[in-house]
Structure formats: structure tokens, C-alpha cells
Amino acid sequence: MEASRNSRTDDVWLHSSFKTFMRKYVELVHATQGVMKVDAPVDIYNLEKVPSAFDSTTIQQRIYFDEVYANLSILRAFIEANGGLNEVEADNILNFLRANLRKAIHAEPEQERDVQNAIENLLVGKGMQKGLAYDRETGRVKHAGKESIPDFVFHNEQMVLEVKFCNRQGKLAEIIDEMNADIVSYSTAYERVWFLVYDMGFIRDEDEIIQGLQQSEHVKCVVVKH
Numbered sequence: 038m039e040a041s042r043n044s045r046t047d048d049v050w051l052h053s054s055f056k057t058f059m060r061k062y063v064e065l066v067h068a069t070q071g072v073m074k075v076d077a078p079v080d081i082y083n084l085e086k087v088p089s090a091f092d093s094t095t096i097q098q099r100i101y102f103d104e105v106y107a108n109l110s111i112l113r114a115f116i117e118a119n120g121g122l123n124e125v126e127a128d129n130i131l132n133f134l135r136a137n138l139r140k141a142i143h144a145e146p147e148q149e150r151d152v153q154n155a156i157e158n159l160l161v162g163k164g165m166q167k168g169l170a171y172d173r174e175t176g177r178v179k180h181a182g183k184e185s186i187p188d189f190v191f192h193n194e195q196m197v198l199e200v201k202f203c204n205r206q207g208k209l210a211e212i213i214d215e216m217n218a219d220i221v222s223y224s225t226a227y228e229r230v231w232f233l234v235y236d237m238g239f240i241r242d243e244d245e246i247i248q249g250l251q252q253s254e255h256v257k258c259v260v261v262k263h
Contacts, residue, residue, distance in 0.1 A: 052098040053090040055105070060084055062105045066112065073125050077115035079108045124229070127194040128257075131231050134159060134198075135259040138235070145237075145263070149202035152235045153188055156200065160189075180222040187223060195228035204237045213246065220256055232258040 059082050069075055090098065134156060141155045157173060165171055176190040176197070187197035199219050201212045216232055223230045232250065240246065243260035250258045 052095065052102040055098045055102040056084065056087055056089060058105050059087060059101060062109055065109070069112065069116065073116075075112070075115065077111055079112050079115075080104070123194045127191065127196045127229050127231065130191065130194070130196075131198070131233070131257060131259055133163065134233055135261055138233070138261045139263065142263070146202065146204075146235065149200055149235075152202055152233075153200050156189070156198075156233070176226070178222050178226045180225050183222065185219065185222045187219075187227075190227075196231055197223045197227045197229070198231045198233060199223075201232060201234045202237075203234055203239050206239055209240055209246070213249075216250060216258070220250075220253075224255065228255060230256050232256075234258065234260045235263065236260055237263050 063082055063084065066075065066079060066081060087101065088097070093101075137159055138152075138155060141159050142152070146152050146155075153173070157167075160171055161167070167173065170191070170193070172190045172192070174186050174188065176187055178185050178187070188200045189198040190196075191198065197219075199216065201215065203209055203212055212234065219232075220230050234240070234243075234246070236243070240260060246260065247258045250256055
């Protein structure tokens with residue numbers, strides 16, 4: 038569309054492809070609605086009622102073209118203002134793990150690595166390839182003289198996922214201290230810091246933990262019960 042807007046203005050065929058742009062725009066809106074709520078003031082066109090290039094004047098074509106361009110600009114601004122599609126994908130990963138992790142753990146885990154292994158199995162089963170879609174225990178971050186290594190890194194989503202294992206009384210307080218330190222450290226290198234806490238029955242009020250951590254839109258936490 039930018040190329041057409043910058044082309045010769047005396048070209049009578051300049052905006053003759055307006056309906057193709059309209060069709061692609063409508064597809065983009067529907068695709069965006071499939072992954073996030075769109076409450077931006079954008080239009081949806083009934084393409085069956087839009088005339089073709091042969092049944093419209095050049096002025097009409099220019100009007101349709103400019104309308105689509107304006108709507109597309111609004112849609113783009115809305116997506117960027119709401120974190121972009123990367124945040125939606127990051128949320129999808131966390132929600133996927135929350136919904137499926139317990140079912141993927143058949144034997145009682147003994148350590149945090151057991152939970153991490155189950156998460157990686159789910160990611161692979163989802164079709165995510167290590168080294169491309171995610172990495173495990175890479176991406177060292179140095180902050181205040183301390184070096185930290187995230188459990189999982191999702192580079193496309195600019196996200197780290199830290200796994201915590203609550204398997205005894207009193208462990209929760211240690212986990213919260215760890216998570217607060219992780220937020221400070223990983224926020225220097227990544228846009229999103231997500232947590233998954235696997236609880237063996239020692240967390241009474243998971244909502245209190247989640248709300249206490251999620252003071253920023255860049256930090257999210259879920260608790261999965263064994």
C-alpha cells in the first residue's frame with residue numbers, strides 16, 4: 038500500500054487493486070481477533086457489496102484504498118499499544134502449560150528438574166523446536182555482580198520462563214524471594230518474565246501469590262497443583 042501511495046498520481050490504474058487490499062485487511066482483522074480482543078475503532082467490510090475495479094470510478098477506488106489504509110494504521114497502532122502479538126504468543130505458551138502440565142506428569146516429581154523435563158516434553162509435543170522456538174538453560178544474564186541462567190528462553194516472544202517447585206513446608210517463602218530476584222535480574226535483558234510454580238500441596242492461597250507478583254504487565258505467574 039505504501040508503494041501505491043508513493044506512485045504516480047496520474048496513473049488511472051493506481052488504486053485498481055483496492056479490493057485485494059480490502060480482502061487482505063479483513064483477513065488480518067479476523068486473524069488478530071483470533072488471538073486477542075480487538076476493541077479498536079476499525080471497520081469490517083462486506084466484500085460482496087464492494088464493487089470491482091471494473092464497476093467503480095477511480096475516485097471510488099481511491100476512497101476505498103484510503104479507508105483501508107487508515108483502518109490498517111489504526112489496527113497496527115492498537116496491536117503495538119497492547120504489547121503486540123508477541124505478548125499474545127507468550128500468554129498462549131503459559132496458558133498451554135498451565136492446562137496440560139499436570140496431565141504430563143505421571144510419577145510424583147522429586148525435584149524441579151522433573152517438572153522442567155515435563156515442560157520440555159510438552160513444548161516438543163506442541164511442535165516447538167529447541168534452538169529455534171525455545172532454549173533451555175541458556176542466555177546468561179549478569180546483574181549486580183550475579184550471573185543467572187533462565188530455565189527456558191523464548192526469543193521470539195522476548196520471554197523467560199522460570200520454573201519453581203514447592204515441595205515442602207516453608208519453601209514458598211524461599212520461592213517468592215527467588216522470583217523477586219529473578220524479576221530484577223531478567224528484566225534487564227528480556228521484555229517478559231513468566232513464572233510457573235508446581236505445587237505439591239503446600240500453597241493455600243495461590244491468588245495472593247499471583248497478584249503479589251503481577252504488579253507489572255511484564256511479569257506473570259501461574260500455579261499448577263499436583
